[in-house]
Amino acid sequence: MQDVSEAILSVVEQVPRGKVTTYGAIAERAGLPRRARLVGRVLSSLPKRSAVPWHRVVAAGGRIALPQGAPARDQQIRRLRREGVDASSGRVDLGRHGWRSPAGDLDRWLWHVGDEN
């Protein structure tokens, strides 16, 4: 289970500044489909000092997953704001700041996924 969280964190580290992605997407990209909750658990147990950009990971639809009143929630909103991402409403605009992994786009380009077929 140790290497699993490492796989997850390595993906989170790839999310660029000013971009956000979802728990499900991280899980998927880490080779752990359907394991969104696991991603959330790994991030929740992250050391306070960690340099991992956990604040760039949100729930489906761009919703900020942390509950009202949780210090980390405000922390996340501030950090995102600092990167030019507005989350003041408790949700971010994925259409605008959503991160599409390079590999994903490359695959789409190579296999033409989505074109008729």
Place this chain on the structure above:
DNA sequence: CAAATGACGGGGT
């Protein structure tokens, strides 16, 4: 071992 508990996701109201 059953039930509850989440930094989840998707659908329906």
Place this chain on the structure above:
DNA sequence: AACCCCGCCATTT
């Protein structure tokens, strides 16, 4: 948009 419900999964009660 705000909830509710249920499926999913690893941990903790």
